[in-house]
């Protein structure tokens with residue numbers, strides 16, 4: 052009778068403290084934001100389809116680039132990973148629920164308010180924030196539209212949500228592992244989230260500090276970021292990127308964990324180098340705190356600083372490389388099949404590596420003087436975020452959706468979705484490398500004629516990619532409504548505690564701590 | 576009918592170019608450019624070399640890693656390899672793929688450090704030019720030469736909005752380019768007046784953030800004559816995409832005569848200042864000033880952009896007291912994008928544009944202000 056006491060209807064979702072319900076809420080919310088941010092991206096690409104201004108005014112174009120970035124980072128990618136953490140961490144470590152269920156409810160339910168507030172700025176006089184998702188001062192302070200105050204408040208709420216979520220994840224992992232589930236036996240998805248949660252707790256307050264300083268400059272006569280009052284606009288960039296660089300790893304580490312779960316399953320072979328994977332993740336997290344100024348090579352830092360940040364940035368390639376090599380070694384001499392999750396995971400490895408290559412190029416400080424603030428950078432971070440974070444999330448959804456809802460998706464449709472996305476994203480983002488190297492600055496609504504051909508191709512790709520995500524929505528709905536019944540294991544002999552529960556799992560996941568044997572612990 | 580392959584390709588080519596860019600400009604543009612330009616300075620060539628070196632390192636690593644993956648995906652597919660191996664750890668392999676990349680990175684680091692320190696060596700320059708970023712134009716000042724001017728986008732808005740044809744230098748043309756001599760070490764002192772900008776000319780590999788209140792340095796020694804184009808590379812608001820940079824590199828002699836001519840013009844403008852002008856003359860001059868300086872915000876019809884930039888039609892200032900009007904144009908309004916034009920425009924241009932605003936778009940004030948009045952207004956404020 053333990054399942055009958057929870058409310059039904061809308062109250063079930065409003066009051067829920069259940070990790071699966073909250074995970075589901077996070078995932079649907081992030082998908083909604085993904086579509087909203089995607090429509091903004093399509094406005095951008097539609098304007099850039101041809102040289103000249105056709106559809107939107109430059110000021111609105113800037114609002115679109117700003118909101119697209121903010122919504123994708125804070126609204127789509129981060130909540131999606133928190134949703135996955137909510138669903139999977141208790142299942143993977145053999146816990147009944149998250150450690151702090153009420154906090155869990157709170158950390159989700161403040162998010163819709165944050166994004167409602169952020170989106171409402173589009174309808175305010177002066178328009179939405181138009182200073183880029185990096186909101187460099189003084190464009191975001193002295194010269195900002197009045198809606199900046201709402202933006203600041205929204206960021207505060209998002210930060211609070213992330214911090215609360217992270218505390219919960221850390222408490223769950225530290226306190227609720229089933230007997231026998233030692234740290235060095237946890238699945239890598241749990242490990243990567245454990246480390247990510249610490250990163251979040253470390254840097255979200257820094258972001259909150261940055262926006263609070265902006266608030267003081269705007270409304271209370273402060274001059275943190277204004278030279279006229281003794282401040283320094285570059286200070287803003289240091290603070291922002293001290294948050295911002297760990298932030299990019301926050302968006303990618305959990306995807307590493309997803310790939311490390313999927314590739315061994317479909318290679319039918321244990322993950323290669325479990326221990327080095329854990330150490331590599333930890334080193335990446337540590338290094339992510341000492342590389343921030345590689346985003347600022349052209350601000351006029353002292354020469355030693357250029358050298359230091361160039362070196363530390365290049366060194367990050369080492370642990371990242373270790374991870375890639377380990378995945379390839381996991382595939383090597385396996386017995387592989389390529390179901391949709393595996394397709395996404397393999398594409399993740401290949402395309403994320405391409406993003407890593409352009410990242411290494413950007414680390415070379417003198418060369419960065421040519422790359423900085425061009426489409427080369429846009430190509431780089433979209434290669435690490437779209438096939439990186441987004442493909443990681445999609446791989447996870449196809450991999451665990453049958454577990455979540457007890458129904459199997461249509462394999463054929465999943466593959467069509469994969470190929471449409473794969474082609475769409477490469478057609479969109481690969482040409483951006485070329486226009487960037489040829490000299491096209493980023494964040495411009497109109498461009499010189501020599502960039503026209505590649506921009507047209509990019510725009511066409513973007514619409515293909517956008518369309519294929521609507522198709523994805525169709526696949527998920529079809530699975531939930533009409534999918535064929537899934538087994539508890541779902542896949543051939545998968546590894547981990549989540550597969551020992553029925554699909555879908557019971558409302559309170561593990562009411563009795565499971566027996567963790569070698570068959571469930573990592574490394575196998 | 577017999578169609579030969581070349582003709583077919585030619586036709587396809589023509590159709591493609593027709594689809595992408597109007598045929599009239601198709602010939603001369605460097606289309607489908609894939610790579611970074613080599614540039615015309617020693618530094619820019621060094622950077623190009625570094626860029627190519629890392630690119631090749633990446634290509635080689637990519638071929639090895641992706642090659643191994645593809646081989647594995649084919650050979651180790653379940654249809655060929657029924658039984659998976661069980662190995663999952665190898666200490667020496669892990670050591671190898673940690674140390675080898677680290678060594679490659681250190682090898683790349685050394686020449687990069689050498690190039691960056693050369694870029695930072697701004698000592699012993701022959702010419703100093705102060706570059707100031709404004710929303711949305713550049714100001715150039717030849718230090719010690721009494722020559723300074725603004726450089727504005729000169730692409731007509733008709734071309735931007737698709738009413739006129741776009742020429743080859745669409746969005747990359749200015750009314751007055753920066754002129755510099757060849758083979759001299761030119762130091763650029765870069766700053767900004769309002770928000771951040773970045774001064775970037777790819778051919779010199781010079782990109783430096785322009786920061787209000789701080790001065791950054793960069794330098795170039797240009798080796799080939801020509802016209803080099805760049806753009807602002809830091810988001811600076813609405814017209815960030817519309818503040819190009821054009822630099823003409825000429826021989827030393829040409830540079831000297833250009834500088835002499837420019838100084839003569841400056842002197843001539845000073846004498847104009849003392850003269851009185853008629854209302855028609857002022858309005859005529861003012862319209863030009865308005866189009867180059869004020870139109871970006873206040874719009875050609877004076878109505879501005881609702882919510883961002885105010886209208887000047889029939890307002891309390893543009894049809895009110897002359898002094899208030901002079902005050903806002905000369906001193907700007909702190910905390911808004913309305914800048915203090917007193918330090919940007921000559922008293923004559925200020926007088927002209929104010930007179931124009933008071934007599935355009937149905938603001939039929941019929942009054943005017945002379946350059947000398949503006950000069951007096953500025954002087955009074957100083958005391």
Ligand SMILES: [Cu+2]
Pocket residue numbers: 708709711771772773807808809810811815818
């Ligand atoms: Cu600018």
